[in-house]
Amino acid sequence: MRIKAAVLEEFGAPLTIQELELAEPKSGEVLVRLVACGVCHTDLYTASGADPSGYAPTVLGHEGAGVVERIGEGVSSLEEGDHVVTLFSPQCRECIHCESNQTNLCLAIREQQNRGYLPDGTARLSRGGEAIRHFMGTSTFAEYTVMPEIALAKVSPEAPLEGACLFACGLSTGLGAAINTAKVEPGSTCVVFGAGLVGLGAVIGCRLQGAERIICVDLSEERLGLAARHGATETVVGGFDTVERIVELTGGFGADYTFEATGNVAVMRQAVESARMGWGLCTVAGVAGKGETLEIVPRFLITGRRVAGSSFGGVKGRDQVPQLVERWLAGEIDVESFVSHRLTLDEVNRGFELMEAQDGIRSVISF
Numbered sequence: 001m002r003i004k005a006a007v008l009e010e011f012g013a014p015l016t017i018q019e020l021e022l023a024e025p026k027s028g029e030v031l032v033r034l035v036a037c038g039v040c041h042t043d044l045y046t047a048s049g050a051d052p053s054g055y056a057p058t059v060l061g062h063e064g065a066g067v068v069e070r071i072g073e074g075v076s077s078l079e080e081g082d083h084v085v086t087l088f089s090p091q092c093r094e095c096i097h098c099e100s101n102q103t104n105l106c107l108a109i110r111e112q113q114n115r116g117y118l119p120d121g122t123a124r125l126s127r128g129g130e131a132i133r134h135f136m137g138t139s140t141f142a143e144y145t146v147m148p149e150i151a152l153a154k155v156s157p158e159a160p161l162e163g164a165c166l167f168a169c170g171l172s173t174g175l176g177a178a179i180n181t182a183k184v185e186p187g188s189t190c191v192v193f194g195a196g197l198v199g200l201g202a203v204i205g206c207r208l209q210g211a212e213r214i215i216c217v218d219l220s221e222e223r224l225g226l227a228a229r230h231g232a233t234e235t236v237v238g239g240f241d242t243v244e245r246i247v248e249l250t251g252g253f254g255a256d257y258t259f260e261a262t263g264n265v266a267v268m269r270q271a272v273e274s275a276r277m278g279w280g281l282c283t284v285a286g287v288a289g290k291g292e293t294l295e296i297v298p299r300f301l302i303t304g305r306r307v308a309g310s311s312f313g314g315v316k317g318r319d320q321v322p323q324l325v326e327r328w329l330a331g332e333i334d335v336e337s338f339v340s341h342r343l344t345l346d347e348v349n350r351g352f353e354l355m356e357a358q359d360g361i362r363s364v365i366s367f
């Protein structure tokens with residue numbers, strides 16, 4: 001079929017809206033009609049050429065939600081009309097990692113996905129006979145996409161897809177960092193660095209876990225205001241002295257749990273040093289720039305602080321994204337407040353501009 005999609009033709013240049021050919025889903029694959037898609041940093045990171053593993057031409061987009069249009073042979077967990085959230089982090093339920101409760105990093109299709117292909121090593125996207133590679137296994141800046149069944153989470157049809165798409169990446173990452181990775185305990189003190197979608201998700205996750213104090217650190221007063229609306233009990237404008245301020249606010253000790261959601265390695269270091277002696281756990285969710293390293297004075301570790309990384313919040317997507325969406329529908333998570341701009345696919349580059357200007361939390365493309 002012919003579809004309209006936003007193509008990354010050349011790094012550093014705006015995406016161009018083009019007509020492409022999309023082949024039918026093969027065995028184990030599903031054709032999804034996109035209804036909404038968030039514009040995320042990872043799309044911009046790849047579009048800019050900063051990502052060393054990036055490739056072009058490709059169709060970007062990975063925060064998608066839509067409706068199953070057709071299923072390929074052997075697909076048993078989805079049917080036509082199901083509402084789905086796309087997963088750049090799939091869940092095959094069979095590999096050694098899927099069988100472990102310690103990680104969500106499914107191994108089933110990693111290699112082909114990283115190279116831009118569906119699991120059988122070929123692409124469904126093409127243009128004049130030339131294959132166009134998929135991005136993050138999702139390529140959701142498009143009217144339709146073909147994805148493996150194991151990379152689609154079936155969610156309640158009652159959830160508006162415009163909000164559901166945020167669970168495809170940033171929001172689940174933050175929620176999961178607090179709920180799955182850190183397993184925040186009731187009554188604890190938490191510090192969240194960064195109040196973008198990931199950090200705000202972590203603030204909500206801490207609140208849902210029953211944290212008593214949630215201190216949010218950001219540079220923007222406006223974003224700190226939003227953090228307070230979502231459950232932060234205290235807010236701090238970030239700076240060189242943030243660690244001292246956190247230690248002061250926590251009786252000289254630091255916090256039980258800290259979360260880093262900025263991608264800045266200096267802030268990661270602050271997050272480690274703001275964790276409490278004895279048992280403080282620092283969870284790093286931000287993605288650092290190419291070649292950057294995190295500096296930690298070993299004494300902080302010897303004296304009982306721990307550091308954990310979190311990819312997609314440790315969320316096993318097919319099992320847990322539907323559960324998180326249910327918590328939204330139950331009124332525990334205010335998702336609507338994160339959708340700051342609604343764009344058409346033709347306006348996708350505007351989504352990048354708004355993100356660079358830090359105008360709003362998320363721009364969502366509606367199809």
Ligand SMILES: NC(=O)c1ccc[n+]([C@@H]2O[C@H](COP(=O)([O-])OP(=O)(O)OC[C@H]3O[C@@H](n4cnc5c(N)ncnc54)[C@H](O)[C@@H]3O)[C@@H](O)[C@H]2O)c1
Nearest residue numbers: 194195196197198218219238261262263285286287311312
């Ligand atoms: N681990 C994962 O699976 C995963 C998934 C999605 C995004 N990410 C990463 O998470 C990070 C956050 O994503 P986002 O979409 O929320 O980004 P965002 O840019 O919307 O938010 C980042 C926030 O950090 C704040 N900030 C910057 N410098 C700061 C400082 N010195 N002190 C305190 N706050 C500071 C900014 O003001 C901003 O509000 C990014 O690095 C992103 O790439 C990781």
Ligand SMILES: [Zn+2]
Nearest residue numbers: 040042169170
């Ligand atoms: Zn993302």
Ligand SMILES: [Zn+2]
Nearest residue numbers: 092095098106
């Ligand atoms: Zn797996």
